[in-house]
Amino acid sequence: MAISEADVRRVALLARLEVTDEEARSLAEHFGKILEHFHRLQELELSEVDPFSLEGPGTPWRSDEAKPWGGRDEILSEAPRREGDFFVVPRIVEEE
């Protein structure tokens, strides 16, 4: 299965990863091999099989009770940047 370097760059962008030209070339080849491997599943006769089973037990439900968690200061202090009670992130609004 042919994966282009453009495909690799797109996936990298979605995952917010930087790739060099050299990495893009080698990853394209790598991805191709992985997909080829999974492509072999097409050989199986699966027309009768539900692609994702909804059988079996359901996810458990909890009752609607609020319980405060005591560790927020600890988490805030672990943040790379904070301002008072806020987490600080790089600017995310684009220029007009």
Place this chain on the structure above:
Amino acid sequence: MPLSFTPVIGLEIHVQLATVSKLFCSCSTDYIGQKPNTNVCPVCLGLPGTLPVLNGRAVEFATKTALALNCRVRNRTRFHRKNYFYPDLPKAYQISQYDLPLAVGGYVELTEADGSKRRIGIQRLHLEEDTGKLVHIASDGRLSGALYSLVDYNRAGIPLMEIVSAPDITSPAQAKEYVARLRQLVRYLGVSDGDMESGSLRVDANISVKVSDGRWGKKSEIKNMNSLRAIERALEYEIERQSSMLARGEEVEQETRHWDDAAGVTRSSRSKEEAHDYRYFPEPDLLPLVLEEGFLEEIAESMPELPWEVFKRFEEVYGIEPEDAALLSERRDVAAYFEACVKAGASPDKAANWIKTELFRVMNECKCSADDFPVRPEALTELLRKVEQGDLSATAAKDVFGLMAGQGLRLDEAIKAAGVSVGKVSGGALKDIIDEVLRENAEVIEDIKSGRDKKGKKVKFLQGLVMRRTKGQADPQEVSELLDESLNN
């Protein structure tokens, strides 16, 4: 032939569910006015090694709404991850529903201005988690060119119910009506406070315009409409914008636009074109969402009377005019108040009149609900009875009602405090008051007697003075007769 333009509108509504804890963790949902990042825990902050546990109440609320909207509720559905990088979601994905929403295929029935009915389809209703809130900091305080952003995750993980309409809406007024009905419904069901201003109920609109020559413009997605009025205005603006572009032979671009309420325009949100690919996949941390038959039966049984059913009943059983029936059934607390008055013996018409004027006026002032309104339905009924028996004039009754509502007085105390004696002022007592008024207004009498009051305005003025002095407890007919008598002597 001139071209005609038909808008095609679909609405996506996000409703915050009135649970006390978040959708997948036990953090409180009470976030308005709270210190930032206090209602947070490792689950809603997306720390590694944590697992979501579903809030059953949220499922209950969504299911209840779905059934009220005539949807088909599925017994087995699942959650998906919607992946995107934006700091309002600490996990870098939102747990939502995708190919198998909780419910599909319902409708809401709207009543048009001319009384005809129109059904707006509901395509789907699903559960998902709310995002955190961002505050953008710029050197000059503007949004654009922000230096950095502050994040508060108190709202992240609050249960949302997303309700997607079919593109069945054909006018801004209809869109407004549709949202008003949904808001009314969630309030009746008690599943949300439905407050648009604070963001408990958020509406996005997809709107495109069809041209009579067969062209069909691309759709715009309109955001940031924070009131019913804003929805109507934004859509009116957008129809005009798209229609005039199409009339000029231009193409309408598919884009997201923000409504600027102050300026009265929609503006393109020029976020940099980025790869948009949510890469949905089934949430591996949660098993399927299974609704047992017993659960569905319980929800159906616990369903209160729906607002449109109440409306119909008020019209049919009590003979209330449609406009009044709409006012009285708008809120569940008011509807219950009205019915309690009727049950206590008030005539439906009189109770309706009194509620839509006096009760609404005081409720607006005190911002209180009819459930805890100081004048209970039984007391109002008793007051109405006194008016009907002629013990109190309508004007005096309003004063009495004001005192009961404002100072929490009982009916008898309020009558005393208002200085109105129960029973009309008439006969000799009324004659005395008239004489008093005439003595004090000798020059007016002069004008009348000398024929300068051709339109009878001065006589009306004197009648008014007499009525005021009797605190409205005299019969206007009798006042008029006795006054004429005195003036002609």
